Amino acid sequence: MSTNDDHHLDANAAGGALREIFSVDVTAAGTSCATCAHSFTFAEALLHAWAPGLVGRCPACGEVVFRLVRAPGRAWLDLRGTTCLDIRMPEGR
Amino acid sequence: MAGLVSRGFSGRRRTGDVKLPPGQYLTEDFPVLSSGPTPQVRTERWEFTITTETGAEHHWDWAALRALPAERFTTDLHCVTKWSKLGTTWEGVSLDTLFAGVETTAGYALAHSYGGYTTNLPLEDLLGGKAWIAFGYGGKDLAAEHGGPARLLVPHLYLWKSAKWVRGIRLMNADTPGFWEGVGYHNYGDPWREQRYWSD
Numbered sequence A: 001m002s003t004n005d006d007h008h009l010d011a012n013a014a015g016g017a018l019r020e021i022f023s024v025d026v027t028a029a030g031t032s033c034a035t036c037a038h039s040f041t042f043a044e045a046l047l048h049a050w051a052p053g054l055v056g057r058c059p060a061c062g063e064v065v066f067r068l069v070r071a072p073g074r075a076w077l078d079l080r081g082t083t084c085l086d087i088r089m090p091e092g093r
Numbered sequence B: 001m002a003g004l005v006s007r008g009f010s011g012r013r014r015t016g017d018v019k020l021p022p023g024q025y026l027t028e029d030f031p032v033l034s035s036g037p038t039p040q041v042r043t044e045r046w047e048f049t050i051t052t053e054t055g056a057e058h059h060w061d062w063a064a065l066r067a068l069p070a071e072r073f074t075t076d077l078h079c080v081t082k083w084s085k086l087g088t089t090w091e092g093v094s095l096d097t098l099f100a101g102v103e104t105t106a107g108y109a110l111a112h113s114y115g116g117y118t119t120n121l122p123l124e125d126l127l128g129g130k131a132w133i134a135f136g137y138g139g140k141d142l143a144a145e146h147g148g149p150a151r152l153l154v155p156h157l158y159l160w161k162s163a164k165w166v167r168g169i170r171l172m173n174a175d176t177p178g179f180w181e182g183v184g185y186h187n188y189g190d191p192w193r194e195q196r197y198w199s200d
């Protein structure tokens, strides 16, 4: 019974938390750039929308902080340029 | 009036009977797509590097590139955002020429650009007369908005593979997804098989 995996949960267990997070307005979230550590509001990212996807760049250093690709019935969100999103949650949950 | 001239007589293709890849529509203009600010790269400072899987580097500055035999060619462009532009005329150096002195057994390439863009493709798609470092478009110097002073051009794949403002090509034994391939876009991107997204 004792394996190195004992402390892992199936990621489905995070489903409720993720649904709640993505139901809030992420554009209001505090955003930390992985390249220069600058903190800004997500909506302040410099958006390049005339591309195969949406590209958000850090307003301080210009590096990519997010990429969003939308296809019929599907979306991909790459946040590797962001170290942390500071999300204000609705009270009462 | 071009539409009234027979194809066989003029050599021009009429829009009505052109075969486009699935899901594409024809456009006459040249839309500018970009994932960031347009780098302003002066030719005096331009450099292109091929780095092999062993770390060996092959460099060309602008004068060295332009001293190589150039080709003029006409090709069709297919963008994953669904526009196709036919019969575009280019000038550039074939990658076969640039790779002539490069020793490699790598299977994969990652093109990288001024401004940080990357795109991956099999090395064999860069060879055999299928890819160029292009610096002329429509008889003029390639404009910065279209990737000038020089861009990669691999027209048999969707246009996102044709890295604008190309700065170098890194050869690798293992494939590595590039800027769009890492976030939903197809790893190979053949327009005739409509390989737009990961599962296509």
Ligand SMILES: [Zn+2]
Pocket (backbone or CB within 6 Å): A033, A034, A035, A036, A037, A038, A058, A059, A060, A061, A062, A063
């Ligand atoms: Zn930054």
